[in-house]
Amino acid sequence: MNNRQAIRALVRKDIRAITASVQLWLPMLIVPLVIGIIMPGILIWTASRLELASLGNMSFLIDTLDNLTHAGQIPQLASMPTDNHRVVYYLALYMFAPLFLIIPVMASSILTANSFAGEKERKTLEGLLFTPMSMDTLFKGKVLAALIPSLLLSWITFIIYGIIANILMYPMFGAWMFPNLNWIILVLWVVPTCSLVVILLNVLISAKVRGFQEAYQLGGLVVLPLLALIAGQASGMLLISPLMLILVGAVLLLISFILLRLVTLWNSRQQLAESQI
Amino acid sequence: MYMIEVRNISKQFKVHQALNDVSFTVEQGSVTGLIGPNGSGKTTLIRIMNGVLGASGGQVSINGLDPFRETENVLAFCGTLTEQSGLYENMSGRDNLIFFAEAFGVQRAKARIDELVDLFELQEYQHRKVGTYSTGMKKRAGLARVLLHRPSILFLDEPTNGLDPDGIQMVLRIIRRLNQEEHMTILVSSHVLSQLSAVCDRYIFMEKGRKVEEGTEQEIVNRYLTSPRIEIEATIPDGWQTVIGYTPEIVSANKAIFQLQSREDIPLLLRQLTERGQVYQARITGSDLESIYFAIREAHHHE
Numbered sequence: 001m002n003n004r005q006a007i008r009a010l011v012r013k014d015i016r017a018i019t020a021s022v023q024l025w026l027p028m029l030i031v032p033l034v035i036g037i038i039m040p041g042i043l044i045w046t047a048s049r050l051e052l053a054s055l056g057n058m059s060f061l062i063d064t065l066d067n068l069t070h071a072g073q074i075p076q077l078a079s080m081p082t083d084n085h086r087v088v089y090y091l092a093l094y095m096f097a098p099l100f101l102i103i104p105v106m107a108s109s110i111l112t113a114n115s116f117a118g119e120k121e122r123k124t125l126e127g128l129l130f131t132p133m134s135m136d137t138l139f140k141g142k143v144l145a146a147l148i149p150s151l152l153l154s155w156i157t158f159i160i161y162g163i164i165a166n167i168l169m170y171p172m173f174g175a176w177m178f179p180n181l182n183w184i185i186l187v188l189w190v191v192p193t194c195s196l197v198v199i200l201l202n203v204l205i206s207a208k209v210r211g212f213q214e215a216y217q218l219g220g221l222v223v224l225p226l227l228a229l230i231a232g233q234a235s236g237m238l239l240i241s242p243l244m245l246i247l248v249g250a251v252l253l254l255i256s257f258i259l260l261r262l263v264t265l266w267n268s269r270q271q272l273a274e275s276q277i
Numbered sequence: 278m279y280m281i282e283v284r285n286i287s288k289q290f291k292v293h294q295a296l297n298d299v300s301f302t303v304e305q306g307s308v309t310g311l312i313g314p315n316g317s318g319k320t321t322l323i324r325i326m327n328g329v330l331g332a333s334g335g336q337v338s339i340n341g342l343d344p345f346r347e348t349e350n351v352l353a354f355c356g357t358l359t360e361q362s363g364l365y366e367n368m369s370g371r372d373n374l375i376f377f378a379e380a381f382g383v384q385r386a387k388a389r390i391d392e393l394v395d396l397f398e399l400q401e402y403q404h405r406k407v408g409t410y411s412t413g414m415k416k417r418a419g420l421a422r423v424l425l426h427r428p429s430i431l432f433l434d435e436p437t438n439g440l441d442p443d444g445i446q447m448v449l450r451i452i453r454r455l456n457q458e459e460h461m462t463i464l465v466s467s468h469v470l471s472q473l474s475a476v477c478d479r480y481i482f483m484e485k486g487r488k489v490e491e492g493t494e495q496e497i498v499n500r501y502l503t504s505p506r507i508e509i510e511a512t513i514p515d516g517w518q519t520v521i522g523y524t525p526e527i528v529s530a531n532k533a534i535f536q537l538q539s540r541e542d543i544p545l546l547l548r549q550l551t552e553r554g555q556v557y558q559a560r561i562t563g564s565d566l567e568s569i570y571f572a573i574r575e576a577h578h579h580e
Contacts, residue, residue: 009379013365020367127363127422129329131380132352269348270331273324277290 003137010133010141014115015149021114028110028153032103036157040096041164047087048172065090085172092165093180097240100161104154104191108198111146116206120276129273139203139263146199147192154191158183185245193252200259207267208275278341280305280430280462281326286335288321288486295321297486298335303464303479308456310473311466312570313483319466320359322483323432326464327357339430353381356428360435362419366408370399370418373407374425381426393421396451413444420451431455433465437472445472452476470570480566482573489577494566499540501569506562507535507543513554520549534562 018024065086069077074094080086119125128138158179165178179187240248281303288296296318303309311319324330326337328344328351337344344351364373371390378386394403397417402410407418416436423431433452437445453476455461467473470480480497482490490497509525510532517525517533523546525533535546543561550556563572 005379005382009376013368013376016372017365017367122366123361124363124365126329126359126361127377128380130327130352130355130357130359130363130423131377132349132382133380134349269329270345273329274290274331277330 003134003140006131006133006137007141007144010138011145011148014111014142014145017114017118018111018149024110024114028107028149031106032153032157035099036096036103036161037164040091040099040161041168044088044092044165044168047091048084048168050084061087061090088169088172089177092169092178093183096161097182097186100154100158100186101191101194103157104150104195105198107150107153108146108195109202111149112142112199112202113206115142115145116203117209120206125276126273129269135264135267135269135272139267142203143196143199146202147195150195150199151192154195155187158187181242182240182245185242185249189249190245190252193249193256196256197252197259200256200263203263204259204266207263207272278305279303279338280307280340281464282336282338283322283326284336284338286322286325286337287333288318288325288330289333295486296325296332299483299486299488300335301481301488301491303462305462306456306460307478308452308463308465308476310470310477310480311464311483312468312470312473312480313466314468314574316485317468317483318486319483320434321486323357323359323434323464323466326432327352327355353426354428355430355432356423356426357432358419358423358434358436360438362407362415362422364407364415364418364422367406369404369406370394370410370414370421371403373418374403374421377422378425383425386425389425389427390421393424397421412439413441413447416440416444416448420448424455427459429461431461431463431465433463435467436465437467437469449473449476471565471567474566482570484574484577487577490573497566497569497573501572502561502563503539505537505540505543507537507546508558508560508562509533509535509546509550509556510558511550511554511556513550515553519553520546531557 018028062083065074065077065083068074068090069086074090077086077089080089116125119128133141162178162183166176169177279302281301283302284300286296286299287294299318299322311322313319321330325332326339326344328337328339328348331345339351340354342351364370365376368376371394374390374393375386378390383389394400397420399414399418399421402414407415410418416439420433420436436448436452440448449472452463452465456463456476465473465477473480474494477494479493480491481488490500492500508528512531513519517527520535523535523537525535527533537543537546543559547556547559562568
């Protein structure tokens with residue numbers, strides 16, 4: 001049978017299921033809107049206009065930037081005329097970057113939990129298992145059905161964020177500052193590989209549990225390393241270089257291959273059927 | 278060659294023994310009823326025959342193929358409707374059929390879907406979401422789904438469950454038509470035997486994961502009806518007591534029940550009665566499949 005046709009059918013069906021359910025697409029739109037557009041937009045706008053020295057708790061951030069400048073980790077900071085310039089530059093180009101990983105992680109978790117554990121919960125998985133579609137096709141379809149919307153959501157948010165950041169920064173810097181190399185690597189390399197890891201991890205979890213809620217709760221645990229990354233980036237302790245980002249993406253890809261192997265190893269048609277009886 | 282051969286199949290789910298040494302064969306082009314109460318292992322057996330579930334022991338051959346090793350090839354010529362219709366409730370009936378046609382790799386899908394929509398009288402509802410369908414409509418759409426790829430073997434698990442009498446008749450009519458016109462081999466499970474007796478050539482009776490009886494209706498009746506009870510409606514002017522060799526239960530002046538030793542006694546009794554009076558009706562009670570079914574269940578209940 002035509003595998004591509006079956007994969008396309010699975011992807012179309014799952015994406016249609018997302019657009020048909022407001023409980024699914026609403027949180028997936030709200031999270032990127034808040035953490036990827038509204039919150040960064042407000043913070044950049046505020047930082048560009050306020051007298052930063054008058055704000056007590058900003059001194060920590062300014063000290064961090066001073067350290068980064070002296071350490072030469074962000075050389076551009078040294079030539080900037082005011083603290084506002086430096087803070088705006090750091091916020092727009094460094095601090096919000098890890099937040100953008102939350103978007104594909106969140107979207108991938110919801111989509112995969114819904115598509116696999118959701119099928120079990122709605123008693124439709126067995127219907128799929130009775131088709132001559134191979135397990136390979138089924139998993140490819142399911143992974144793509146979560147990966148495509150997750151990437152689209154992340155990339156669209158990235159584009160909107162980029163437009164807003166540039167609009168806010170252009171009057172200060174007189175040039176288009178966004179994106180830098182880090183962002184490009186993040187969006188085109190780390191976001192897809194990170195999504196893939198989250199999806200495959202959720203496929204593994206979803207195949208073993210019985211319902212959507214259970215799958216989603218377990219799958220949510222992958223957000224924890226991200227929070228550490230955000231804290232590290234905000235404190236300036238973990239400023240990731242482009243090379244480091246490429247390496248992170250490569251490690252994530254390697255983990256994906258291992259997870260993919262586990263998914264196919266642990267999820268034969270018989271095992272999947274038995275797990276839902 | 279048999280279309281389905283099941284040899285000594287057992288299935289253990291953790292502590293629960295779902296199937297225990299089940300063996301039977303199904304001939305090509307036949308309609309076989311898989312009869313048994315809920316929990317007797319019918320659905321597990323259907324899943325195993327499709328290769329969707331592994332067996333703990335035994336072998337299955339479907340049209341010469343091993344469903345555990347060649348699952349995809351077996352599924353390509355089998356159509357299986359489980360108790361759940363397997364349809365996506367957020368999609369219309371037609372969109373469901375389009376999706377499954379692609380999943381089954383059906384050629385000229387549109388024409389096939391139109392044909393099935395007509396066969397199952399779904400024209401009016403095909404664009405409505407399946408979530409709004411009645412049980413009967415879901416069952417019909419589910420049947421259409423499993424017929425998309427023109428299977429040569431059809432497994433129907435409780436296809437009449439939850440249907441009203443009209444719905445049951447429609448499903449039975451379709452089973453008969455698929456068998457007669459398309460020569461499909463059909464295995465249909467049910468816990469209500471009376472609904473299937475109109476369509477089945479053979480029966481397999483299941484009880485607690487074991488096959489307890491198998492055969493055509495006549496074979497099973499002969500096996501279990503060793504001492505028939507016969508209800509006679511007749512006018513015997515000299516009274517029922519004049520019939521020699523029997524002690525009837527007299528229900529009324531014109532009606533009596535005779536407990537016979539064997540089937541061979543039936544013509545002897547009728548001859549005596551016609552010699553002594555006018556016989557209007559003679560009916561063997563408990564000879565229908567339903568009664569036999571309970572007799573079989575009773576016989577194997579304590580095993």
